[in-house]
Structures are given as C-alpha cells and as structure tokens.
Amino acid sequence: MKGNKCLTPEQLKELKAILEERRKELIEDIKRGILEEASSEREVGDLVDMSTEEILRTFEMRIRDREAKYLKKIEKALRKIEEGTYGICEECGKCISYERLRLRPVAELCINCKLKQEKLERKFEAE
Numbered sequence: 001m002k003g004n005k006c007l008t009p010e011q012l013k014e015l016k017a018i019l020e021e022r023r024k025e026l027i028e029d030i031k032r033g034i035l036e037e038a039s040s041e042r043e044v045g046d047l048v049d050m051s052t053e054e055i056l057r058t059f060e061m062r063i064r065d066r067e068a069k070y071l072k073k074i075e076k077a078l079r080k081i082e083e084g085t086y087g088i089c090e091e092c093g094k095c096i097s098y099e100r101l102r103l104r105p106v107a108e109l110c111i112n113c114k115l116k117q118e119k120l121e122r123k124f125e126a127e
C-alpha cells in the first residue's frame with residue numbers, strides 16, 4: 001500500500017476495513033438474491049461451489065444494476081487505497097474530508113464538488 005497525502009495510515013486502515021465489510025455484505029446479498037431466483041437444484045448446487053468472482057462473472061446479467069454499480073465503486077475505492085489516490089477528489093484534486101469518507105467511503109468527490117454537481121443536476125431537471 002502506497003502512502004496517501006490525504007489520510008493517515010490509521011484512517012486509511014479504518015476506511016479500508018469499512019469498505020471490505022460493505023463488499024462482503026453486498027456479495028452475500030447478491031448471492032442470496034441469485035439463490036432465491038435459482039430455478040433448479042442443479043443451479044443451486046453449482047452456486048455453492050463457485051468462488052465470488054465466478055458468481056459475479058456468471059450471473060452478471062442477473063445482478064441488479066444498483067448492486068453491481070455499488071460493488072464496482074467499492075472495488076474502485078479499494079484499488080485507489082492500494083494506489084495511494086484514495087480520498088482525493090476526482091474533480092478538483094483536493095482532499096475529501098475523513099468525516100465525509102467515514103459516512104460515504106465510496107465518495108469520489110469532495111463535498112464542494114458534490115454540491116456543485118447536485119446543483120447542476122437539479123438545474124437540468126428543472127428545465
């Protein structure tokens with residue numbers, strides 16, 4: 001893991017643990033959803049033997065969009081932690097506050113850029 005200009009190693013460790021926990025929960029949810037929808041005994045049997053990656057690959061089409069998107073965001077955040085770019089706003093390059101990251105560890109924008117973006121979205125919706 002590379003050094004990070006925005007967060008201390010302790011903060012980084014904590015946020016990484018939160019992200020990994022969320023990923024675990026999400027994958028469990030996805031598995032449960034697929035199992036509930038599994039149409040045959042054989043399918044359920046296959047699923048039990050599969051690794052998470054295999055499940056995600058095999059059932060990609062059936063994983064709900066929202067879950068898939070969130071999972072991708074989590075993976076991206078974890079990758080950024082490894083690369084040392086986690087916590088840096090993708091828009092302005094400033095540090096995202098630790099408090100914000102604790103509430104929303106997949107945040108890609110600092111609060112200022114996020115508010116700007118939301119304002120813009122609202123503006124377009126109104127028109």
Ligand SMILES: [Zn+2]
Pocket residue numbers: 089090091092093094109110111112113114
């Ligand atoms: Zn920003």
